[in-house]
Amino acid sequence: MTISILLKTTISILASLILAPILLGIINRVKAGFAGRVGQPLLQPYYDIFKLLKKGLFYSTTTSWIFRWGTLVSLAVIVCALLIVPCGPFPALISFKGDIFLLVYLMGVVRFITVISALDTGSSFEGMGSSREMFFSALAEPALLLALMGLAKVTDSFSLTSIANTLSATNWFNNGASLALLMGTLFIVLLSENARIPIDDPNTHLELTMIHEVMVLDHSGPDFAVINYISALKLWIFSAIIAPVLFPIHTNNIIADFSVWLSGMVLISIAVGIVESSMARLRLTVIPQFLLGATALAITAIVLTWIG
Amino acid sequence: MKVQLLLILVLLTNLKLLGSSRLGSSIRTVAIQGSLLGLLPLFIELDSLNWRVMTLAIGTVFLKGFVFANLLFRAINVANVNREVQPFAGYVSSLLYGIVALIVSFWLGQILNLGQLSYSPLIIPVSFFGIFSGLFLIVSRRRAISQVLGFLVLENGVFTFGAGIIKMTSLLVEIGILLDVFVAILVMGITVFRISQECDHIDTDKLITLKD
């Protein structure tokens, strides 16, 4: 590894770590705009995280060491997952043939730990949220993996970095329909995994509507700050998978490429905000059909690549 | 290229029909599918446009996109039908069937490779998928209107096949098919209206009582 590559990778990792919460801010601003309000400042997620980091902690007597240290394990896992995703022109630190699966299963670890921390509190609300979370993600995982397989099929490579590097405008020309369908599936999975409408409502804390928010009800202070940061990083990772498909532009100028990629990420956040403002949450019994529909789109995309 | 895009959109409308739950949106989807297929001969013969192709395209779009939809909407409004489709197979099963039918259609497309005869390698898969979807809709839905829709989708599948394969002589065949379908829809619409008048419902499940 030469110094320049090492430097580039470090810069991209630092950029991801620092910029991730902005996406949440953009989504909130877009929602506020649709509602006719001015809305929170763009940097509000940062303010929230710092405010929470300064607070004290409250632990329930039911919980064990899993609850106390689980958030840190999730943070370590998701930072490792971040290292697999390429940031625009900067290649990922961990890149090998098959890193797609490592990424998806690292997210699975985060989910598993969140769920058992939630069950650790012994609260029925959190149990309900855990059950729904595992249910929907069990259905979303095939959709996600098949969509990533579709991308692999289109670019004939199966490492995220090489997929991002190989995607170009000619792919849109040749396999445009497949890529559009794959982007649709990936967007639906993004909405599902990040607890956005129409799967889950990130604003309310009522039993009827919550899946993700309820699992973190008992976390407090720095633990909750870490949880908010983890959800920001999750959104960043999922957007970073879609961004190269959206704008597969490779000039040789690093700054230009990175700006294009960043604008892709911002565009995706705006799209999430628009979807959140214009749709209502689906009934819980309809969500499996929705996710199955996403899987059907991914399979259609893969089947189309055999013809085109 | 545009032909490819059109066919993929037709395929997506079929998928939407399989997973759809409301009569109104199903009728609209079939109308959109009909309009897309009406435009198909236009895009196929984009270089050699003449007035026959244009009139045929416009006529098909008008008939399939507007007239049939209107007839069906009027039928369900007059018969005061409950707008929710009640299927025999659940939505999950329908979507799973759709995925399997899709794979089988593409496999058939590979086997029955027509090469130069077809305008696009997607013609056979999309038409077979349309036929399979139409058959499934007829078999698995309860309401008579849904079965009419299934028949329309089936005809659309056959139309796709015809339009994509033969060249100029297809126009006669297509006019013939269109007349066929028009008469069928008219008859079916009237029948449904009459059934609902006699029996106060159009649930084909309950029509078996007629056999006694």
Next chain:
Amino acid sequence: MKFLFTSFGIWSFTILCLIVFGRRERLCSVAGGLGVISGSLFAIASGVTTLLSNSYECFYLNWNYIGDKISFALDPLAAWFVIPVCGLSLLAAIYAIAYDWDNETGYSKSFSWILFILLLASMVLVICAANGVVFLMAWEVMAVSSFFLVIRDSAHSHSSQDAGWIYLIATHLGTVFLVILFLLAQAQTGSFDFMVWEKQGLNIPNRSLLFLLAAIGFGTKAGFVPFHIWLPEAHPAAPSYISAVMSGVMIKTGIYGLIRSIGWFGAPIPHWWGIAVLVIGIVSGVLGVLFAIAQHDLKRLLAYHSVENIGIITIGIGVGLVGLSYDNAGLIFLGFSGAVLHVLNHAVFKGLLFLGAGSVLHSTEEREIDKMGGLLKRMPLTGVAFLIGAMAISGLPPLNGFVSELIIFISGVHSLLSKDVTIGLCGAAVVGGLALIGGLAAACFAKAFGIIFVGEPRSDKCSKAEESSPLMTIPMLVLAMLCLVIGLSGAWLVAGVAPQIVQNISKNTSLDFAGYQSQLSNALMFVGLTGGLLIVLLALFVLIKKALIKNRTVSYGLTWDCGYTRPTARMQYTASSFAQPFLELFKPILRTRHHYHVHMPDNMFPQGANFHTETPDICHTEVYRPVFLKISEILMKFRFLQHGYIQIYILYIALTLILLLIWKIR
């Protein structure tokens, strides 16, 4: 080979000692345990040396009765299977000493240990056998000894005995197929020797028929759907360390037999074999995990997960078979490596989970998940070990389950990227199926661990539970460490061992595996590095947090309970509720039955109410039960032959003798 004979010698000597010691219970336990441990160590040593030296050893004994020789062979494939068999049995033996120490079991300790040693020795013999007759004899001893162990604790429960009978009948029905296969092979080639079969290639009467016989025969032992119905009956009924051995390694002998039999059919094999095996694998995996989610009994849940993991292994074998039929080196290497590695991994984490379940059962005397809770605080070591086992079986990195599933996923991607449409479809099915299986398994174990070990105890017995003795917790911790170690060091295992094993299976020396091997090692090395990085980051974050909260206020209290004045532990989420969305979505397959009993209130206060679900195995109720009931109906018609008069029985014997005489005279 010498080590292996030492093992057998030690085991025979131990059986002798056990017969001699007779009634002295404690001495029997210690003697049995020591015998198993030392014998297993020697066997593992022989396996490891064979793998490291990539050697092939044979041993012959002349025997003139059936077949011409008794032969044993130890090649890398067999060595790879011997190691988990003996390793897990070793740890189970240590566990068994403590588990049975104070228990009153159905049999005397010496008989129990004799059966255990017989089971272990017969498993090793099945793997090393190179002759059909030896194979079948060892197979039979394995089945019978495990049957007796399954019904050991059934003095009080009727269902345990039924479970034993179902197991015995199922395994014998499977063995029938194997006997037919071996007889047909002998009819064609004239000998029972496996080497001869491999050289000639079996194809009479019909290769596909022989393959089907092998698949059904070995599949019954392995637990393919729909032959798996004995698994969820027998594994819960057996004592926990026996369940661990049965589930972890005994069913793998079926997989071993299937892989061995691939070599007998000669190349090239038809395409549909691989696709059929793949389909069986996906169906077993999905159905296994779905039924697992619906279970209330911890050990039954774990038994269904064995079906699921056998499905995953079979997916790997299916991909390998597809590769063999298309002569695709990548698919062969990746498919079989993944399958074989998952054999080892499953032995490790399933053994761990069953030992953990046994520990929980031992302390709480409770098997239903919904009556447990909060055991992590009361049994910390068991809890940690079970957590690692649960994360490993869900395929979460950086543990070993992820490594083997990754290999099978990569084989699926390779299939998908190939030009052939059929192979591509197989690849898509592999990825989609394995993704679904992984997601559902993670959900099931989140439920199992989450309800049993965390939260508040839901019954009195659980609140009084205590940690098990060190002899029980140490094997579990060893297995947990092994999960982590294999997860981090998978690359070296693949680099060192996989090529020889795959070469053993495919026998086609023209194929080049080196490229795929290096690609896989590269991938697994990154996985290991990620695991290491994770541990480093975690340590860093823990230090940061500890520094951060040094001067902060940390207060404690109850979980927010929405203002109820008297919350109880029974108000927590239950396992049935956790699993309910799955049971609802997959209702056509699972057909869960709901039973309600509600006492209507006659005054202001509510009366008791009772709700209970049960999910009987669909293959059992829809396929086997009706068939067997029909057969028994037909056979009832012959009841008149059995009437009890001894004179008429002797008349039957006389008639038969006269008939034989007439037949032979003609």
